[in-house]
Structures are given as structure tokens and as C-alpha cells.
Amino acid sequence: MQIQDIPFVRLTGLQINPEGRLVQPFSDAVVNHLGTMHAGVQFALAETASGHFLQQRFATLADDVIPVLRRTEMKYRRPVTAPIEAYAWADPAQLATFVEKLGKSGRATVEIRVELRLTDGTVVADGIFGWFVTYADGKRP
Numbered sequence: 001m002q003i004q005d006i007p008f009v010r011l012t013g014l015q016i017n018p019e020g021r022l023v024q025p026f027s028d029a030v031v032n033h034l035g036t037m038h039a040g041v042q043f044a045l046a047e048t049a050s051g052h053f054l055q056q057r058f059a060t061l062a063d064d065v066i067p068v069l070r071r072t073e074m075k076y077r078r079p080v081t082a083p084i085e086a087y088a089w090a091d092p093a094q095l096a097t098f099v100e101k102l103g104k105s106g107r108a109t110v111e112i113r114v115e116l117r118l119t120d121g122t123v124v125a126d127g128i129f130g131w132f133v134t135y136a137d138g139k140r141p
Contacts, residue, residue, distance in 0.1 A: 003052050012044050020056070022049045022086045024116075037080035042116055042125050046074065049086030050112035050129035057095070064139035065102075067131050070109065074127035080116075084124055088114045098133075107134040 003009055004016070013030070015023045024030065024037070024045040032038040047069060055062050090112050101108035109132050116125040 003048060003055070008044070009048055012041060014045060014048060017085065022052060023083055025083050026081060034079070039076055042076065042080065043074055045084065045086050046114040046116055046125065046127045047072065047129060049088045049114050053088035053090070053112050054131060064135055065133050066136050067133045069129060070132040071130040072127060074125065076125045078124050080124050082118055084116045084118060086114055086116055088112055102133060106140045
């Protein structure tokens, strides 16, 4: 399943820019009582970006595994009144450990880090997303 096919993602209006990063446009549909972007919308962008990172990084596994968000930590740094982009990454050593554990036991965890930035590069929020991934029934090699 592609990110854009998830009903909630369509509801929030998330887009993918030409560089492949997820973008949340700013509009009246995503504001809170202060006129700034709702924290829940920012969280949805960051969480979706972390899942998108996993899907892109491990594209060959996408149809064989079930990723479930297990834990998260999010810090909101400044109010948002403009579009924001998500930048996701993970520690290469942790990714290697993830692949090794998934191969041995059929299940593993991995942390994905995400920054939300304005188009000028200003970080407005950041988070850590801990995913639990297991093979679907009958899909383990």
C-alpha cells in the first residue's frame, strides 16, 4: 500500500514533494484554536513520514511484514503557520541490527527519527518513532 492510499493520509491532505518528502500544506482545515497548525496534524505528518521511511528503505519487505507503531516521543518547538516538510532517518547501525533480528526471529524493532521543518529549514518539531515489525502469517522466508 502506498502512503497516499491510506484514507487518513488523504484526509489530512499530506502530499509528496518532488524530492520524495512528505509535506503538510497549511490551510484552514488544519488549524487549531490559535490559528496555528494543530499538533495532531503535525504528529500525523511525522508518524506517517516514519512509516514512509521504512516502506522506502525496505521496499522488498513491504508486502510481507506488519509494522506497528509501538512508542513515540514528540517535541513541538514553535507554532506553525506555513507548510512543513518531514525529514526522516535512522541510525545505520540500528538499521543493520533490525535487518539481522528480523531475519533471525521474524520480528524486530527499529527507531526512526523525524524532523518537521519549514521551507527555510527551521525545525518546528521533532520526534522518535519506535516501530515493531513482524512477518505476516506465511510470509517469513
